[in-house]
Amino acid sequence: MFSRIRALVLGLGVIVLLLGTGLAQSPHYKVGSAPSEEQLKTWSITILPDGTGLPEGKGTAAEGKDVYDRRCSECHGNKAQGADSSALIGGQGSLAGPKPLKTVTSYWPYATTMWDYVNRAMPFDTPGILTNDQIYAVVAYVLFLDGIVEENQELNRETLPKIQMPNRDGFVKDDRPDVGPTAHTPNR
Amino acid sequence: MRDGGVGDARLSLSVFLPRVNLGPSGFPSLAGYAPPCIIIASREGYVAETKFEKGSEVASRRKFLSLGAALGGALTACSDSGEPVPDEGPKRLGRAPNVYGERSPFEKEARRGAASKYPETGATRTPLQDSHGIITPSSLHFERHHAGVPAIDPAEHRLMIHGMVERPLVLTLDELKTLPSVSRLHFVECAGNSRGEWTDKKGATAQDSHGLASCSEWTGVLLSVLLEEVGVKPEATWLVAEGADACKMQRSLPLDKCRDDVIVAYGQNGEAIRPDQGYPLRLVVPGFEGNINVKWVRRLMLTEQAAMARDETSKYTDLLANGKARQFSFPMEAKSVITRPSGGQVLAGSGFHEISGLAWSGRGLIERVEVSIDNGASWQDAELQEPRHRIAFTRFRLPWTWDGAETVILSRATDETGYVQPTEQALLAVRGANSDYHNNCIKAWKISGDGRVTNV
Numbered sequence: 001m002f003s004r005i006r007a008l009v010l011g012l013g014v015i016v017l018l019l020g021t022g023l024a025q026s027p028h029y030k031v032g033s034a035p036s037e038e039q040l041k042t043w044s045i046t047i048l049p050d051g052t053g054l055p056e057g058k059g060t061a062a063e064g065k066d067v068y069d070r071r072c073s074e075c076h077g078n079k080a081q082g083a084d085s086s087a088l089i090g091g092q093g094s095l096a097g098p099k100p101l102k103t104v105t106s107y108w109p110y111a112t113t114m115w116d117y118v119n120r121a122m123p124f125d126t127p128g129i130l131t132n133d134q135i136y137a138v139v140a141y142v143l144f145l146d147g148i149v150e151e152n153q154e155l156n157r158e159t160l161p162k163i164q165m166p167n168r169d170g171f172v173k174d175d176r177p178d179v180g181p182t183a184h185t186p187n188r
Numbered sequence: 189m190r191d192g193g194v195g196d197a198r199l200s201l202s203v204f205l206p207r208v209n210l211g212p213s214g215f216p217s218l219a220g221y222a223p224p225c226i227i228i229a230s231r232e233g234y235v236a237e238t239k240f241e242k243g244s245e246v247a248s249r250r251k252f253l254s255l256g257a258a259l260g261g262a263l264t265a266c267s268d269s270g271e272p273v274p275d276e277g278p279k280r281l282g283r284a285p286n287v288y289g290e291r292s293p294f295e296k297e298a299r300r301g302a303a304s305k306y307p308e309t310g311a312t313r314t315p316l317q318d319s320h321g322i323i324t325p326s327s328l329h330f331e332r333h334h335a336g337v338p339a340i341d342p343a344e345h346r347l348m349i350h351g352m353v354e355r356p357l358v359l360t361l362d363e364l365k366t367l368p369s370v371s372r373l374h375f376v377e378c379a380g381n382s383r384g385e386w387t388d389k390k391g392a393t394a395q396d397s398h399g400l401a402s403c404s405e406w407t408g409v410l411l412s413v414l415l416e417e418v419g420v421k422p423e424a425t426w427l428v429a430e431g432a433d434a435c436k437m438q439r440s441l442p443l444d445k446c447r448d449d450v451i452v453a454y455g456q457n458g459e460a461i462r463p464d465q466g467y468p469l470r471l472v473v474p475g476f477e478g479n480i481n482v483k484w485v486r487r488l489m490l491t492e493q494a495a496m497a498r499d500e501t502s503k504y505t506d507l508l509a510n511g512k513a514r515q516f517s518f519p520m521e522a523k524s525v526i527t528r529p530s531g532g533q534v535l536a537g538s539g540f541h542e543i544s545g546l547a548w549s550g551r552g553l554i555e556r557v558e559v560s561i562d563n564g565a566s567w568q569d570a571e572l573q574e575p576r577h578r579i580a581f582t583r584f585r586l587p588w589t590w591d592g593a594e595t596v597i598l599s600r601a602t603d604e605t606g607y608v609q610p611t612e613q614a615l616l617a618v619r620g621a622n623s624d625y626h627n628n629c630i631k632a633w634k635i636s637g638d639g640r641v642t643n644v
Contacts, residue, residue, distance in 0.1 A: 026417035029367055032357040035348050039358065043348055043487055046428050046438060049496045084305055096511030100622050102502065107513075110496045117498040121335065121435035124306065171505065174517040176626075178618045179610040 047116035051161030054115065058156040061144030067134045068141050072121045073162025080145050085124075089146040093167055105146035109171060111163040114139050136160070190633050200215035242504075246604045299328055300395060308336035308434075312380070313399025316546060317530045322373070322573070322581040324402035326462045332378050332400065333464070334499075335434035338484055342460075342468040345432070346484060349454070350490035354419030361454065367409045372474070373580040375548045377401035377520045379477035379625040385612070386627055390643045392534040397631065397643060398525045401548070403581035404465075406472045409457030412447045424490040428469055428497075432486040440494035441473065445518075449474050452485065474579040475550025476518040479504050479623070509620025520550035522609050523628035524557055524584070535639035538592030543570070544585045549603035554582040556602040561588060563596035563632070570599070578579050594637045596644060600630050 026032050035043075047053040069078070080088035082103075090099025104114055118135050121127050130138070140155045148163065149155065157162075177183045223610040299312035311332040314324055324330075331337075350356035352455040381400035384391055391397030403475030411427075420443070425445045430438040441450070451472040454461060461467045473481050479499055494500065494516070524547035529535055543561070547554045552575055554619045560569040570584035584599070599610045612629040 026355065026357055027419075028417060029413075030579065031363040031366060032359040032417070035350060035356050035358045039348065040350060040356065043457060044350070044489070045436065046430070046497075048491065048493055050493065061440060090278050095513075096509065098621070100507055100511075102507070104502070109501055110501065113496050113498055114499055117493070117502075120438070121498070124309075124335070127436075129433050134446050170506075170512055171501075171515040172512045174514050174519075176514075176517065176519070176521065179614045180608045182605055182607045 006145070016128065018076070040078075045116075047112045047118055047119070049110045049112050051112060051157060051160070054112070054157035054160060055132050056157065057132030057136050059133050059135070059140055060154055061140040061149060062149045064134075064137030064141030067130065067138045068131050071130070072138065075124065080142050088142050092146070095167070095170065103146075104142060105148060105166060107167050107170070109168045111143065111160055112167055114142070115160060119173055207478065215452075221266060223450075228388065246574065253421040256551045280388040290486050299331065300399075301331070309334055313395045313397045314402045316399055316401070316525065317394040317527050317533065319527060319546070322403055322546070322577075322583050323457060324404060324581075326404065326457045326459070329376075329402040329404060329456075329462070329465055330378065330400045331464045332478060333433070334437050334536075337464050338378050338433045339463070340432060340468060340484060345468050345486065347469060347486060347488070349414060349418045349488045349490075351428075351491055352424035353490050354421065355417070357414075357418050359414075364409055365454065366467070368559055369407055370410055371405055371407040371452065371455070372449075372472075373403060373405050373577040374451075374472055374474045375401055375520075375579065375581050376478050377523075377550075379479060379517075379520070381478075382523075382627040382629075382631075383624055385629070386616075386621070386624070386629070391531065392643055394525055394527050394530040397531070399525075400478070401523075401581075402544075403548070405458070405486070406451055406453040408451045408453030408472070408534070411450040411452055411471070413487075415447060416450060418490075420490055423492050426491045426494050428487075428489040428491055428495045429480075429485055430487040430489070431466075431481040431482050432484040437482065437499065438481055438495060438497045439499055440491075440497060440516075441476075441480060442516075442518075443490070445473065445476070473518075475552075477504060477520055480518065486580060495523050504625060506619065506623040508623060514623075517626060518550075520548075521549070521626065522549035522554070522601045522603040522607050523547065523626045524554075524599040524609060525631045526559070526597055526599050526633055529597070529635060529641045530633055531595075531641055531643045533641045535590060535635060535641070537639065538590045540586055541588050541590055543588045543597065543603040544583065545570075545599050546581045547572075547584055547599070547601040548579070548581050549601065549605075549607070550579060551607065552578050552604040554601055555604050557582070558600045558602075559586045560598040560600075561586070561595060563597055567600065590635070592637065594635065596634050598630050598632050 019127065025137035044053065074086040075083055075087050077083040081090060082088070086103065088104045091103045094101045094106060108114065115135055118130065118138060123129070136155045139160070140149055140153065143149045143163065144151055148165070175184050194254055297315045297318040299314060301310050301312035302309045312330060314328050314330045332515050345361055347359045347364065348356070378400035382397055385397055425443050427441045427443055428440060430436055453470055454468055455471045456462060456465055461470060466485070470483040471481050471485050500516065506517050508514065524545055526543055526545035528544045529541065529556055535541060543559055547557045553570065556569045557572060559570045560567045567577060568586065570586040573583035573585070576582050615627065615629050632644050634642050638641070
């Protein structure tokens with residue numbers, strides 16, 4: 001009896017293994033392999049606007065000031081006002097004017113984008129060195145500088161996607177062609 | 189034109205044909221005979237020779253004459269007298285064959301970019317004014333990098349496809365190369381090409397004004413083939429593509445486009461893609477703005493929402509006059525530019541000049557290019573070089589006899605959808621002055637009485 005159960009378990013194990021092998025290759029051309037859990041985890045760094053992909057961690061603006069001053073201020077200015085690189089704050093209300101200032105706080109529709117971008121691409125010359133906590137904190141600090149979050153408001157995977165960015169509704173679909181004989185009726 | 193060509197020097201071309209032996213198999217055999225040799229001679233004398241095989245007999249003038257006579261001139265297009273001019277050139281051996289070709293040291297065309305404190309985010313532009321035909325040499329294809337050019341070992345590179353799929357898959361480059369492949373000519377144009385034309389910083393040359401566009405033959409696997417292999421789940425509507433550069437640049441593509449004509453490319457103009465163009469693997473997304481043609485691509489994730497990545501929100505969105513911004517404005521619309529004569533060139537004098545340029549459309553074939561030589565008062569159809577390719581550069585030409593008077597020349601492209609390249613005023617009227625990207629307006633070049641060509 002016992003050995004029969006063992007045999008069954010073993011048989012099931014073989015079937016699962018075979019299925020696994022079958023899944024590892026593409027059905028038509030029999031190429032490729034299934035990614036390991038490790039690879040899926042470490043490569044999947046995209047943060048979607050609903051917060052999917054955000055990791056554990058937390059931070060506040062108060063904690064983020066130090067990170068910002070050390071890692072960001074050289075290019076973006078000591079108050080995120082811009083230097084060699086873009087201003088990160090300011091410009092709210094300027095988009096329809098003659099000199100629009102497109103910043104994180106005036107233009108970006110989602111706070112998740114900032115977390116994603118800082119994580120993958122910042123600081124410019126050493127991307128990837130910030131910890132998750134530091135990223136939550138520095139995002140909070142920049143948003144705090146333009147009054148979008150409170151100084152001690154904790155950002156984490158739950159609260160960050162809920163931030164309502166000022167320009168969330170500022171984007172329209174591509175309605176080109178917008179001129180000439182094939183032009184669509186503008187949808188804006 | 190002062191900057192190129194051989195002027196009116198008449199060339200005569202003689203082809204030395206070896207005697208052809210029919211071997212036992214019935215196929216021609218060249219064994220024991222001099223290999224073919226082409227000599228190009230001009231009125232000024234013998235100027236060039238191409239030998240096809242090391243050690244072949246160098247043709248002497250005597251041979252030239254005797255063979256020329258033997259062939260009865262049938263293969264010889266001769267200069268006025270019908271006689272080749274004596275060869276006064278140095279009798280020096282040229283260099284031996286080498287393993288990877290270089291252009292002539294006399295050719296100086298180069299990509300150009302603005303100096304920057306952060307050159308890794310920089311761009312260089314294709315010298316369109318010096319281009320011939322429709323292919324951009326890989327070495328001159330424009331560059332736009334966001335975190336420098338990564339050095340990638342192809343043996344280590346992987347493409348992972350995952351997300352809303354039945355079977356996540358990791359592929360090596362060797363595996364990708366075993367799959368059914370396609371080779372297609374497509375232009376790639378940066379969405380920001382010609383943005384300076386909307387400002388007071390107009391480009392002095394076609395390179396400056398339009399050089400963030402290039403055209404290559406791309407070889408790779410259709411993305412649709414890979415999507416079949418992974419089995420896309422029905423709820424997926426987007427594909428997020430990510431590169432292996434330092435900033436892991438990512439963009440979201442609509443799934444319909446991915447199932448249509450997107451290429452996961454490893455080849456460019458007959459060889460591996462250049463590092464600055466995405467070696468060893470990139471996306472070619474025909475007709476869509478350059479940034480979405482993700483270079484060094486390493487990951488494709490199927491999702492039911494766009495990533496709202498930095499480069500599809502903060503950048504590459506087109507701010508309109510009312511403060512709203514167009515998002516996911518993918519297609520590069522029909523556009524053209526005259527490359528000869530163009531800014532920075534000088535017409536040597538009145539008389540015959542060929543007007544030549546490039547036209548392209550992200551929506552398909554170029555159907556028509558009109559040229560005006562009188563600042564838009566009248567237009568005439570240019571000849572389109574065949575074969576034309578969908579979503580590729582199309583070369584247009586118009587013979588022109590310049591009377592020496594100051595004028596402005598323009599070109600206007602129409603694509604297969606009926607879309608006509610607009611004026612700058614038409615675009616500004618609809619979009620306002622701050623849309624920045626996707627400037628495809630008609631380009632004007634002014635020709636002064638002294639032959640100088642400038643941007644206007």
